[in-house]
Amino acid sequence: MKMNKTHLLKLLSASAVFLCFSVYADAISELQQIFAKHTSMSAAFNQQVTKSNGEVVSSADGTLAIKKPDSLMMHTLSPDEQVLFTKGKDVYFYDPFINQVTIFDKKDLYTSPFLLLTSNRADIWNQYKVTKEAGVYRLVPKKKADIKELSLKFNGDDISSISISLMDGNINTYNLTGIKYTVENNAFSYSIPEDAQIDDERKSN
Template sequence: MKKLATLGLLLLSVSGAALADARADLQKKLATFERFSASFSQQVFDERGEPMQSAGGTMELSRPDRFRWHTQVPDESLIVSNGTDVWMYDPFVEQVTIVPLAEAVLNTPFLLIAGSDGHRWQQYDVSRQGDAYVVKSRNAAELIKEFSLTFDRQNRIERFVVIESGGQRSEFSLSEVDTSPTFQAGRFQFNPPSGVMIDDQR
């Protein structure tokens, strides 16, 4: 019994070290670029794996914590982070919601890839599954259950998958990837159009 207990502790220790190594490796890969832009195509599946819809748009980031996610089809929406606050704009209902960055990360973990705060990653477990890095939150209340990232041979993100707590899965494929884009001043600020309802939750 004592030998079994010792073996169990050893396995837990090895597992914990592997998770820490995977997290450090992922952070190292993400730190190789300060700026990033790409076009994305998205396929959404329900909890049974049945296709629901397709979407497409662009993503841009600039460290630390500045992020712009623009869905263009089939319906337009925009998420913009200036490093402190996050705007979530829905043109169809003419409303923008503003939340602090720390709160937005809970529901939009993509913001982790634009961050440079190592402490934020301590709330997530990272493992390797084949070529993918799988990130799981330790907070069961988060909307996103897990997401995974896959890199190409140039260490550029080429694909990621998001699984929500209800089982819905979104698969994203990236193209036109640029790890040294030039952004105009104000690219990561959002000024609501006239007449838009503002829900400021800061």
């Protein structure tokens, strides 16, 4: 099964949010102040995909590690193992079940709405409406996109959940626990088997 960019970007949303370091509005300024306190983070996550009526479509558990500016390790452990991580200028997605790794150019993935969460460019931030309601930060694209809204909830300065509302009505929510702000470099290493099938989506290949 190939890993398309839309699927990958949905996975990246849960991690890219921690790499935000820009100030263009009051709500964004508050987010910047929270994120600026730490350069790395790790946590356990429970992911749930629900329909608009609240019906749970799928659930998964795993671990997440991030270090600014662009180191990411997202390791889903159950019900099926999957690994998403950055390496240099590339993003790797490995599925042990089919023993296949898909490789993307990181710069190509940043042409998505998630660029908002990793960029300090005013022209990117201006494409979104950012508000804070009842303690929840809401980021809405001004133009039609696959993502309808991204919502961030906090427990003090710790981010507790990330919800991605999609145009198809589904909501992808990551609940985080056990947050730590010291992450060793080896947390971002993963050895892919030499016999793994390679699906190279990089434009240079």
